[in-house]
Amino acid sequence: MSRYALRTVAIGYLLALIAIPVGMVFYRTFEKGIGAAWEAVTTPPAQHAFYLTVVIALIAVPANAIFGVLTALLLARGRFPGKRLLNALVDLPFAVSPVVVGLALILVWGREGWFASTSVIFSTPGMILATIFVSLPFVVREVEPVLREEGVDQEQAAATLGANTFEILRRITLPTIRWGLTYGVILATARALGEFGAVAIVSGKISGRTETLTLFVEDRFQSLDLAGAYAAALVLALIAVAVLALMTLLQRRHRDH
């Protein structure tokens, strides 16, 4: 097959599967003018959904950043039995369906759960737990290879010169992993903002209370308010595009250094 035929097939496939459908959402959103789209995403439930989405990400992502770095250190530096098991556990959230995640949280924290609680399921803490679960591997997987590559020489040198644990972390370890950590945080943020299935189950989808932006999209769609659904979807799509642009920009800068 000639190179042009291959190129045409590849680009045609991407256009039909991704580019044109995403373009369609842009078109549908602004079909009735920018004013209508703006109105659809500034209703009180929409605003609350946006606010809640940001709050959840602001808690879940830093938590995953801190514990992600600790886990990466453990996997890169520690020597202990069961390390391979731990390594596999970190990838588990990628392999489990979001729906199963939601069910799992209900079975632990729900009304009849192992740690029955009335303030987790159908409320924000449960949604945060679900978001932490699904975005857990990113920071670990970005930071661990960097730690492995850099080794421990600098840290040991600092320790011999009398630096304490905290100083080593602040002056040596963190600067070393800053790019990996940045990528991990960006990817985790994108995943946190976009999670749907797990959050749908643990939230109870109460409009204006436990509805995130993705749940708002579904709610508008099911209520046959397509304009609202498309407009909110567009906001999420723009965030996704911004994340991609940011990653590309950072990677280019990282390479140049």
Added chain:
Amino acid sequence: MRAPRRAVPWGSAASGGLAVAWLSVIVVLPLAAVVARSLDGGLSAFWDAVTTSRAIAALELTVVSSAIVAAVDAVMGTLIAWVLVRDQFRGKAMVNALIDLPFALPTIVAGLTLLALYGPTGPTGIDIAFTRVAVVLALLFVTLPFVVRSVQPVLLALEPEVEEAAASLGASNLTIFRRIILPALRPAILAGVGLAFGRALGEFGAVVLISGNLPFKTEVASVFVYGQIESDAVTSAAAVSVVLMLCSLAILLAISYAGREVAR
């Protein structure tokens, strides 16, 4: 002189314990609860729950469409990676950036975008909403990057000399691809396909709007589990969840086994 052991305290004792505790509470404990709940009524109840005709139909649809998606991904993903590495054309950087979009885009938005184009109100006249084709299409969308991104770096690192030598000896393009390139790419393709298959098995958000969730027809396993939770049939939901997790596990093991065979 060896540096004292506490020189690199990260990765041991307290901080390590903290990391393990975190993983246990966030990941292990909830999944253990699912397994425990699925066995609440004993093995026979578990078996009954996963062998109702509706559960079987959902699991079958999920596995079959995931397999179709994995096969299409293997071919199209390799082809796209090839074009991105070996071809030169204007706008290639943009095409390359487009590949990551399905990872960055929330799944519910992915479903909505496909519905906007290929749904009843789409401009094309093609309406695949609420069909099995729609399920496959949604899964193709969300799994697109896996094979492309695992094959691309291997293709980049491939030495062109071997191919040139083969060509100078009279091998056709097809022979070169089959005898030289494909064997080098096989582990990467397999790895990508495994990830894509695993993702497709559990996908929910992209499928839920466009499939219509018709039992026995377009209801995939994750949507079935969702419905069971909504109607308070939690034990049945847990049982099917466990089957889904076992399927993912089997895929992971099969891929790692196949990878080892290839390496040999």
